[in-house]
Amino acid sequence: DTGVSQDPRHKITKRGQNVTFRCDPISEHNRLYWYRQTLGQGPEFLTYFQNEAQLEKSRLLSDRFSAERPKGSFSTLEIQRTEQGDSAMYLCASKTGGAGYNEQFFGPGTRLTVL
Amino acid sequence: RKEVEQDPGPFNVPEGATVAFNCTYSNSASQSFFWYRQDCRKEPKLLMSVYSSGNEDGRFTAQLNRASQYISLLIRDSKLSDSATYLCVVRRDFGNEKLTFGTGTRLTIIP
Numbered sequence: 001d002t003g004v005s006q007d008p009r010h011k012i013t014k015r016g017q018n019v020t021f022r023c024d025p026i027s028e029h030n031r032l033y034w035y036r037q038t039l040g041q042g043p044e045f046l047t048y049f050q051n052e053a054q055l056e057k058s059r060l061l062s063d064r065f066s067a068e069r070p071k072g073s074f075s076t077l078e079i080q081r082t083e084q085g086d087s088a089m090y091l092c093a094s095k096t097g098g099a100g101y102n103e104q105f106f107g108p109g110t111r112l113t114v115l
Numbered sequence: 116r117k118e119v120e121q122d123p124g125p126f127n128v129p130e131g132a133t134v135a136f137n138c139t140y141s142n143s144a145s146q147s148f149f150w151y152r153q154d155c156r157k158e159p160k161l162l163m164s165v166y167s168s169g170n171e172d173g174r175f176t177a178q179l180n181r182a183s184q185y186i187s188l189l190i191r192d193s194k195l196s197d198s199a200t201y202l203c204v205v206r207r208d209f210g211n212e213k214l215t216f217g218t219g220t221r222l223t224i225i226p
Binding site: 031035041042044045056093095103104106109 | 119123157159160161210211213216
């Protein structure tokens with residue numbers, strides 16, 4: 001257990017439904033990342049927060065995706081009008097900022113299946 | 116072309132053997148390099164950082180060649196518990212510091 005938690009761990013939904021995932025980072029970590037991992041691939045960067053500010057979004061993040069980190073603590077990732085291509089593992093990671101290398105710690109992920 | 120390229124394997128090797136993984140990266144702005152390990156249906160976990168001088172951690176040795184943009188991982192005296200997917204990872208040490216992963220190389224150690 002890295003100290004990063006995600007909820008739910010598994011989500012099965014029908015195409016067209018909206019889903020929301022939650023990530024609770026390690027408490028003193030001000031940076032939070034969302035990644036997506038499909039079968040047979042490595043994780044791919046989706047978006048990044050420093051405190052409550054969303055500072056970068058990947059081109060992978062279509063307008064159906066939105067992420068928030070309202071108080072600079074937990075974060076949510078919402079997918080609207082899900083498509084079968086959204087089926088993946090959604091991973092959250094957190095780290096401290098500052099100089100030098102600080103490891104990103106990953107949560108256990110939320111596995112999404114869109115039927 | 117993907118920013119980080121790895122042979123996806125699978126590699127099936129007998130217990131006790133030595134196995135080597137290679138990885139190339141295309142973005143010369145990449146500044147930090149890592150190997151992560153991912154067990155089936157689990158999150159990735161940092162195995163080791165990779166330095167130009169080479170570094171060793173027990174049975175694991177990592178090497179970086181910046182001129183060739185090439186990273187390697189050597190596992191000696193492989194154990195059954197080494198069975199996992201090994202992900203090559205690069206990072207730019209400025210801005211968002213996002214991690215860019217290779218596809219991973221699946222390793223199975225055979226008893």
